[in-house]
Amino acid sequence: MAVFGAAVLVALAVTCGLIWLRSRRLSKEMRDIPGTMGWPVIGETFSFISGFSSPAGILSFMRDRQRRFGKVFKTYVLGRMTVFMTGREAAKILLSGKDGVVSLNLFYTGKQVLGPTSLLTTNGDEHKKLRRLIGEPLSIDALKKYFGFINDLAVQTLDTWLDRRVLVLEEASSVIIKLFTLKVIANMLISLEPEGEEQEKFRANFKFISSSFASLPLKIPGTAFHRGLKARNRMYAMLDSVIAGRRDGGEVRNDFLQTLLRKHAKDGAAADEDGGGGGDRDADKLTDAQLKDNILTLLVAGHDTTTAGLTWLIKFLGENPEALQKLREEHMEIKERLDGSSHLRWSDVMNETLRRATILPWFSRKAAQDFSIDGYEIKKGTSVNLDVVSIHHDPSVFADPYKFDPNRFDETLKPYSFLGFGSGPRMCPGMSLARLEICVFIHHLVCRYSTPAGSQEIKQQQLLRGKVTRNSYFSGKSDKEQQPRSIAQIFRSLKHDHSRAVTRHGTIQEATQQQQLRKGQGQWNNNQVAKPIRVTKKHYARQQWPSHAKPHMID
Numbered sequence: 001m002a003v004f005g006a007a008v009l010v011a012l013a014v015t016c017g018l019i020w021l022r023s024r025r026l027s028k029e030m031r032d033i034p035g036t037m038g039w040p041v042i043g044e045t046f047s048f049i050s051g052f053s054s055p056a057g058i059l060s061f062m063r064d065r066q067r068r069f070g071k072v073f074k075t076y077v078l079g080r081m082t083v084f085m086t087g088r089e090a091a092k093i094l095l096s097g098k099d100g101v102v103s104l105n106l107f108y109t110g111k112q113v114l115g116p117t118s119l120l121t122t123n124g125d126e127h128k129k130l131r132r133l134i135g136e137p138l139s140i141d142a143l144k145k146y147f148g149f150i151n152d153l154a155v156q157t158l159d160t161w162l163d164r165r166v167l168v169l170e171e172a173s174s175v176i177i178k179l180f181t182l183k184v185i186a187n188m189l190i191s192l193e194p195e196g197e198e199q200e201k202f203r204a205n206f207k208f209i210s211s212s213f214a215s216l217p218l219k220i221p222g223t224a225f226h227r228g229l230k231a232r233n234r235m236y237a238m239l240d241s242v243i244a245g246r247r248d249g250g251e252v253r254n255d256f257l258q259t260l261l262r263k264h265a266k267d268g269a270a271a272d273e274d275g276g277g278g279g280d281r282d283a284d285k286l287t288d289a290q291l292k293d294n295i296l297t298l299l300v301a302g303h304d305t306t307t308a309g310l311t312w313l314i315k316f317l318g319e320n321p322e323a324l325q326k327l328r329e330e331h332m333e334i335k336e337r338l339d340g341s342s343h344l345r346w347s348d349v350m351n352e353t354l355r356r357a358t359i360l361p362w363f364s365r366k367a368a369q370d371f372s373i374d375g376y377e378i379k380k381g382t383s384v385n386l387d388v389v390s391i392h393h394d395p396s397v398f399a400d401p402y403k404f405d406p407n408r409f410d411e412t413l414k415p416y417s418f419l420g421f422g423s424g425p426r427m428c429p430g431m432s433l434a435r436l437e438i439c440v441f442i443h444h445l446v447c448r449y450s451t452p453a454g455s456q457e458i459k460q461q462q463l464l465r466g467k468v469t470r471n472s473y474f475s476g477k478s479d480k481e482q483q484p485r486s487i488a489q490i491f492r493s494l495k496h497d498h499s500r501a502v503t504r505h506g507t508i509q510e511a512t513q514q515q516q517l518r519k520g521q522g523q524w525n526n527n528q529v530a531k532p533i534r535v536t537k538k539h540y541a542r543q544q545w546p547s548h549a550k551p552h553m554i555d
């Protein structure tokens with residue numbers, strides 16, 4: 001076993017060394033681009049991680065280098081020579097997709113887990129075709145039918161907080177993921193029931209898949225990558241059986257999978273794994289392999305991001321009572337009008353959250369051809385990253401950029417200045433679903449947890465008294481016993497806890513990435529997003545908290 005371990009370590013060291021040498025050669029070829037490669041093999045990875053972990057987040061790493069080298073600089077981080085660039089002009093070149101200048105740059109582990117026909121592993125015409133075929137069931141109109149399910153689940157999830165005296169932001173995030181975002185997306189894609197054995201199996205497999213995405217590329221039993229691939233196989237077996245059930249005519253559901261199965265059946269029959277045999281007409285149909293790869297892709301890309309968006313939104317609202325009050329007034333009005341068929345219209349607060357939090361801090365691409373930017377030549381094959389955090393905090397576009405000010409979205413923004421959902425051919429196809437989920441959740445949050453009129457000072461008894469049940473909410477009853485809960489109190493504790501987390505570890509996202517590094521899972525994918533840090537019942541019982549997630553007792 002020890003010999004085997006040593007052999008793996010030697011192989012890893014040799015691979016890292018070779019990658020480093022290749023990167024040095026590339027760096028020499030691009031000697032005009034300012035920047036530093038840092039230490040041999042490690043490069044600037046430690047500064048990158050420590051910048052990431054600072055209160056200012058990745059912005060501190062970027063700002064420091066932008067001051068020294070300018071808007072385009074090279075560095076060696078996370079096992080790659082990479083060129084960071086920022087600004088609206090760079091965004092236009094990298095995101096507009098014009099002339100196929102760049103392609104998406106996913107880590108090896110991500111590619112293997114998501115499969116060769118995922119939206120995230122394809123480029124060019126193949127990618128364009130997939131976007132077209134998959135995008136339709138994610139349009140606003142197509143999503144209307146999920147409103148009822150999302151609405152019920154939001155209410156149920158919020159019910160779990162009703163009797164709490166303490167809410168830790170990381171825990172809130174974990175509840176949101178477990179009870180809301182993951183269930184919404186699994187139900188919307190394949191009608192997975194929110195409770196039961198199948199849901200449990202699905203969640204367990206999904207957890208392995210999620211963590212393998214950002215692991216070391218070792219396909220050895222016991223490693224996160226190996227576990228992830230195994231879980232992927234189990235997930236695909238489950239999808240195969242669901243697909244077979246639908247085709248046998250046993251089950252007809254009103255979900256994403258059914259829409260695609262109906263649309264992409266070959267002459268009324270099933271599409272084959274090979275995707276061939278049907279002539280030109282079938283070139284525009286999805287194969288089963290494409291269907292499965294992309295269901296998994298939507299799951300992976302769709303639930304962590306939405307969870308992070310919701311968590312940050314809760315944090316910012318807690319810190320900005322004025323915005324919270326305005327939002328509450330707006331949503332109380334919506335609530336008056338809500339008759340099951342109205343839609344929620346609200347976006348500024350969410351856009352401002354996505355600007356300040358910048359859930360995907362940089363977008364990773366690979367130069368598909370030589371191109372120039374700001375007078376610098378970028379060679380084909382170079383890893384290039386668009387630093388979105390700096391764009392979102394550019395004072396020439398966003399005055400007082402660190403202020404949480406939803407009103408700034410009342411003005412028309414300059415092109416490529418807000419990239420919360422990206423832009424161009426890779427713009428987020430799940431944007432409408434994410435907006436719907438967040439909007440419905442926040443609607444119930446601000447309507448049900450209230451600050452007593454005219455007072456920001458909430459008494460503990462008010463917080464603990466009474467319970468707003470789902471029925472009483474929908475029946476419109478609002479007697480004192482049913483409206484006493486204070487969102488301000490909860491937010492105050494969230495703010496307290498999160499400011500600690502931010503001070504010690506940067507952001508929720510970074511804290512998680514650090515955890516993964518500590519666990520030896522090494523590198524992460526650039527597109528990785530926030531994961532909850534678990535605070536379990538045991539922690540409460542023993543009063544032992546993960547150091548960055550100590551809860552604040554309200555009383």
Ligand code: HEM
Binds near residue numbers: 120
């Ligand atoms: C608040 C929630 C979300 C945020 C902030 C977000 C953000 C983004 C951003 C910035 C991109 C572009 C990345 C790039 O250009 O490299 C993207 C792409 C993507 N998103 Fe989202 N997203 C969210 C929710 C969702 C949901 C709910 C889904 C699935 C239903 C989803 C699926 C995807 C996919 C598949 C891509 C890749 C598209 C492609 O490469 O063509 N996202 N997302």
